[in-house]
Amino acid sequence: MGDLKEGLADALEGARQRSLGLLDPLSEADQLAQHSPLMSPLVWDLAHVGHYEELWLLRAVARTRPIDPAHDDIYDAFKHVRKERARLPILGPAEARRHIAMVRGRVLDVLDKVELDPAVPLLSEGFVYGMVAQHEHQHDETMLATLSLMEGEGYRPAAEPPPPGHPVTPAEVRVDGGTFTMGTDLEAWAYDNERPAHGIDLAPFWIDTTPVTNAAYQAFIAAGGYDDRRFWSEAGWAHRTKARLVAPQFWRPEGGGAWSRLRYGYREQLVADEPVMHVCFFEAEAYARWAGKRLPTEAEWEKAASIEPGSGRKRRYPWGDEPPTEAHANLGQRHFRPAPAGAYPAGVSPWGCHQMIGDVWEWTSSSFDAYPGFAWFPYPEYSQVFFGGDYRVLRGGSWATQPGAIRATFRNWDYPIRRQIFSGFRCARDA
Numbered sequence: 001m002g003d004l005k006e007g008l009a010d011a012l013e014g015a016r017q018r019s020l021g022l023l024d025p026l027s028e029a030d031q032l033a034q035h036s037p038l039m040s041p042l043v044w045d046l047a048h049v050g051h052y053e054e055l056w057l058l059r060a061v062a063r064t065r066p067i068d069p070a071h072d073d074i075y076d077a078f079k080h081v082r083k084e085r086a087r088l089p090i091l092g093p094a095e096a097r098r099h100i101a102m103v104r105g106r107v108l109d110v111l112d113k114v115e116l117d118p119a120v121p122l123l124s125e126g127f128v129y130g131m132v133a134q135h136e137h138q139h140d141e142t143m144l145a146t147l148s149l150m151e152g153e154g155y156r157p158a159a160e161p162p163p164p165g166h167p168v169t170p171a172e173v174r175v176d177g178g179t180f181t182m183g184t185d186l187e188a189w190a191y192d193n194e195r196p197a198h199g200i201d202l203a204p205f206w207i208d209t210t211p212v213t214n215a216a217y218q219a220f221i222a223a224g225g226y227d228d229r230r231f232w233s234e235a236g237w238a239h240r241t242k243a244r245l246v247a248p249q250f251w252r253p254e255g256g257g258a259w260s261r262l263r264y265g266y267r268e269q270l271v272a273d274e275p276v277m278h279v280c281f282f283e284a285e286a287y288a289r290w291a292g293k294r295l296p297t298e299a300e301w302e303k304a305a306s307i308e309p310g311s312g313r314k315r316r317y318p319w320g321d322e323p324p325t326e327a328h329a330n331l332g333q334r335h336f337r338p339a340p341a342g343a344y345p346a347g348v349s350p351w352g353c354h355q356m357i358g359d360v361w362e363w364t365s366s367s368f369d370a371y372p373g374f375a376w377f378p379y380p381e382y383s384q385v386f387f388g389g390d391y392r393v394l395r396g397g398s399w400a401t402q403p404g405a406i407r408a409t410f411r412n413w414d415y416p417i418r419r420q421i422f423s424g425f426r427c428a429r430d431a
């Protein structure tokens with residue numbers, strides 16, 4: 001195999017090791033259980049990634065016949081909402097592992113022989129292999145969210161603590177106005193929704209140099225932010241009232257204004273300078289209004305994360321073009337938690353923003369829509385069917401995102417009420 005093919009095989013293998021590494025410590029019952037109506041049984045995710053791999057790397061690439069036609073229904077995310085999936089005739093933990101290993105064996109045989117023809121968009125630079133590896137890593141992040149919802153003893157992972165934080169000054173920076181290039185035509189493994197690259201004209205704006213921390217968020221709670229309607233949008237207030245929101249998910253009051261939080265089965269004191277996590281869009285929006293600010297648009301976020309002042313050159317990541325290392329960003333579940341503000345000085349953006357990649361996904365004020373000139377690829381169900389819906393864009397990845405599945409142009413989206421994801425935010429304001 002050539003270097004490219006070896007790299008693709010390694011990417012697939014890395015994703016698989018990660019998936020199995022997450023699930024192998026669990027009992028069969030915990031792999032089969034529905035830990036939350038918002039999430040799939042973990043073993044559904046596992047077999048689903050194998051089914052997706054079969055669809056794309058066997059059927060689409062090598063024109064093979066379905067291995068088990070029933071899987072086209074059971075493992076189609078559009079046919080069954082998450083809360084239904086525990087009632088489907090899904091493969092058990094051992095069967096699922098056997099099945100996905102069999103698929104993988106056939107995939108590697110095909111990869112050995114296939115010509116990665118640059119004239120075929122699906123195969124050029126191994127795009128479809130990158131798509132499948134990223135898909136598995138995205139499900140691994142989803143599984144990490146499921147694991148954080150497990151009751152009882154919880155998941156209790158062993159992980160090294162993150163590097164220490166450092167005070168970051170100034171607290172916000174001014175980003176110049178003008179036209180910049182949003183999205184990408186150059187990233188080989190970018191999804192359709194990140195394309196095409198296009199010019200966007202922005203007014204100058206201010207943006208926070210760090211994500212909003214637990215300490216800052218506690219001040220919002222202590223000031224009565226959850227009970228003051230002025231800070232909430234109409235939809236946000238309705239949701240806050242119906243869901244009885246009083247604090248981020250997993251927080252518990254400990255008296256005297258103190259809070260603890262539950263993390264994978266451990267109850268611990270809040271770390272003051274850690275980015276706040278598990279807030280929904282409406283909470284982020286209310287905090288920003290209370291602070292006299294607003295959420296950034298996704299264009300503002302991307303400019304602050306990737307455009308060099310002066311030259312206007314676009315970087316792949318805030319620190320430059322080289323792939324993320326441990327020094328740049330908190331990714332790949334290395335620490336199983338966000339790192340404190342200022343922990344990654346080597347990862348700072350050209351404008352001085354810290355931790356734009358990794359730690360927590362950052363809510364933006366933008367709804368999820370197509371870029372001008374968008375064309376779905378390789379299938380409309382990846383992005384197109386979600387455009388124009390009630391989704392908000394999140395940027396930058398979290399501590400649970402794999403380094404190969406994030407970049408400055410990457411767009412994630414979710415409902416504004418969701419907070420089981422590893423979501424935080426930073427604020428912006430008009431200049």
Ligand SMILES: [Fe+2]
Pocket residue numbers: 048052077135139
């Ligand atoms: Fe999926």
